[in-house]
Amino acid sequence: MDKPTLQKIHNLIKPYIHRSPVLTSQLLNTLCEADIFFKCENFQKMGAFKxxxxxxxxxxxxxxxxxxxxxxxxxxxxxxxxxxxxxxxxxxxxxxxxxxxxxxxxxxxxxxxxxxxxxxxxxxxxxxxxxxxxxxxxxxxIHPSNNDDVIHGQGTAAIELLEDYNDLGYIFTSVGGGGLLAGTILAANHFSNGCKVIAGEPKEADDAYRSLISGNIEKNKTSNTIADGLRSHLGDRNFPIIKEHVEDIIRVEEDDIIKAMKLIWERMKIIIEPSAAVAFAAVLKDKKRIKNKKIGVILSGGNVDLSNLPFK
Amino acid sequence: MDKPTLQKIHNLIKPYIHRSPVLTSQLLNTLCEADIFFKCENFQKMGAFKxxxxxxxxxxxxxxxxxxxxxxxxxxxxxxxxxxxxxxxxxxxxxxxxxxxxxxxxxxxxxxxxxxxxxxxxxxxxxxxxxxxxxxxxxxxIHPSNNDDVIHGQGTAAIELLEDYNDLGYIFTSVGGGGLLAGTILAANHFSNGCKVIAGEPKEADDAYRSLISGNIEKNKTSNTIADGLRSHLGDRNFPIIKEHVEDIIRVEEDDIIKAMKLIWERMKIIIEPSAAVAFAAVLKDKKRIKNKKIGVILSGGNVDLSNLPFK
CATH class of the missing domain: 3.40.50.1100 (Rossmann fold)
Known part of the structure; x- marks a missing residue:
């Protein structure tokens, strides 16, 4: 996969997708001591980067x-x-x-x-x-995440983010099936000047974290996480990309996910789903590394059941 | 109050406020058979037009x-x-x-x-x-709504909306103390070509509706509404403007407010407070009048207690 091909893919799908907005929050920047650019795929058509x-x-x-x-x-x-x-x-x-x-x-x-x-x-x-x-x-x-065309399509969110902000030090995504993470890595490799990609993953479904350690695709025995989009495991099309290039996979607790989700809802007044909050929960857990840096966070989606929310 | 003075006020306060975004939703347009432009004051500093x-x-x-x-x-x-x-x-x-x-x-x-x-x-x-x-x-x-400077300031949301879309047929706001409604009316009178202003009001606190009928400032004996920002009554500074120029005040039931709020949360992925939903509830109740027209809706704020939501 090279840059012109990714660019071509982006141009090809543009008529069928939204260029989702990038939002910032002064308060969250202060809290994290960093400049955070949120790529809002919760505003994408049907409510997610998929x-x-x-x-x-x-x-x-x-x-x-x-x-x-x-x-x-x-x-x-x-x-x-x-x-x-x-x-x-x-x-x-x-x-x-x-x-x-x-x-x-x-x-x-x-x-x-x-x-x-x-x-x-x-x-x-x-x-x-x-x-x-x-x-x-x-x-x-068409597999939801272990399919080259799907992976390349998902990477266009990061391409747009890097077109808007070409000096990001890190991009954070969440990882479930691995399509978004692998696509984001390809985009960062070709459209940035050394931007690294970090994934957040629920500790309750930490197959990607364990896969990175073992070098093989691990599965989840249980997946008791509120982040229902992240219960699946990696595949042979996306794992090689992730294994070679991901900077880190940060595991977050269920409480961290709910706290991150609530912060975004309260402070940014936008609705994101738990799976999207996982990426920001990883940011909150990794404040030292991002201090005084410009970072991107892909908010993957906003489809939640409003009658069943985790806030107390 | 004339146009140059309002313009001057807008320029004066610009450095201290956000120019809030105007969002649209294809799905809500289809549902309402109209083109709706939502002025998102939920994204304003501190989360409201105030x-x-x-x-x-x-x-x-x-x-x-x-x-x-x-x-x-x-x-x-x-x-x-x-x-x-x-x-x-x-x-x-x-x-x-x-x-x-x-x-x-x-x-x-x-x-x-x-x-x-x-x-x-x-x-x-x-x-x-x-x-x-x-x-x-x-x-x-400084009174929250019955103060000329406050009224003029609140009007700048509609000025911005009309700068972006100068051919709106109606602007819908909610009415509580009357500051936003009176300010919006002044803006529509000076910055549009005949755009009319309609207010939504909770039936449970319908003092403005009754004031319009009686010609005097009426108060609420009870105000059992979820729209906690709309429990107050009009004042002698804003009532004359409202009485003379408002096109209509549409009363909405509590269920209508919650339904409108849920629609915006689910479909637009943004968080608005019940008082803001009242304006859109009025739109939903008044579909006939707005059919095939371009209308503005001022979403007044997004400050809600996430641990106490009305969705079932």
Missing amino acids: MRGAVNAILNLTDEQKSRGVVTHSSGNFAQALSLACKDLDVKAYIVMPENSPQVKKDAVKAYSGIIIECDSNINARETEAARIQKEKGAAF | MRGAVNAILNLTDEQKSRGVVTHSSGNFAQALSLACKDLDVKAYIVMPENSPQVKKDAVKAYSGIIIECDSNINARETEAARIQKEKGAAF
Whole structure:
């Protein structure tokens, strides 16, 4: 992957995404003793950065593939992203979802014209069902994070951030499946002058942290974290990039995540989801390293269930 | 009040306020069948439009007055606004607050260097205490809404909105003490080509609606509304402006307010307070009138207690 190719990808997907705003907060700068630039992907279409990768993946299909549709298994933001990207690009999206997914998530997928296929609530059932759709419909499988086109698409958030602020010392993201982190690393490598990338990860689902130590892709036995977008594990397409280039993975406790989320809600008056707060929680835990530096933080999304908030 | 004077006021306060962003939402436009431009005063300094009026009131004091400080009675956004404006302008701010005010509000005033004077929780005690401070300290009393300089300052939000979008058919605000509504009317009269101003008001505190009917300033016997910024009544400085020029005052139920607030949080990913949601609740109740028109909505503030939200 080189700079012109990434640039081309960004130009290709631009008509289908928002250039999300970069916000700052004097109070949070004072608190962190640093200049923080928040890339607000909570304002992205469908409310998360996932739209970028989904659009890029579909644009890279052949016309014949497009005519047969795409399939993924996800109950989260990628299900909505793929559905909306497909709606915009007139492609059928088959979304395999556990039957016990919240109705609000099913409704969101339907609102974006996604076709829901329900399955049992375990990873085997999801994969089996997705494989069946691939075979029956000839649909192309798009993995939510372990797919080169998805990774490159997710990297465009950092490209925009670095276009706006070319002297960042660090960019913080959260890490779940690894698509955003790997994409951000590629962007930092090609569009900055030595900007390093640090990931925040919930301690309750610290597979990426452990993978970095062992050198192999580790999985989570349990994933009891409020950051529901970060429960998945890395894959063979994104792990090599992360392994080679990530500066650090900082693990944060559940209380840290809720505290970081509340700080952003209260002080910036914007709504971010717990998975997005993980990146800022890592910043708060790492104040020494960032002192007096300019840093970027990618706020990955803003889709939360307002009737079930963690604030007390 | 003429256009050049309002313009001068705006220029005078600019260094001390944010030019708050104007946001739009495709989904809410579709829902309302109109083009809605949200003036986001929730992103204003200290989280509400009140900063504008407070700054203007202080800038209009003589140096001698400034040296003796200012006093107001408020437990809400104006207490914070006056404190912060005074901090920025190096003036002492005496804030008379009921002793049972939430600690979080007291802390906010203290954080902005306001000097809190506690009193009993009734309007007589507040006024008596404020009068005592005026006498003892020689401090200038600044009313939160019934003060010409405050009214003119609040009008600058609409001036900015009309500078950005000069062809709005209506601007919606909420009405409590009447400062924002009267200021918005002055701005619309001088900076637009016939833009009309409509106010939303909680039915549970509909004093302004009743005042418009009776022609006199009516008060609320009870004010059981979640929109805690809108429980106060109009005054002799703002009522004449409102009476003569407001196009309509639309009363909204508590459920409408919560529904409007939730829609904005969910769809725009921004945090607004119940008092701000009242303006949008009025829009939702008045869809027929605004159909296919361009309208502005002033989202007045974003200071909410996250541990006590109304969403179920």
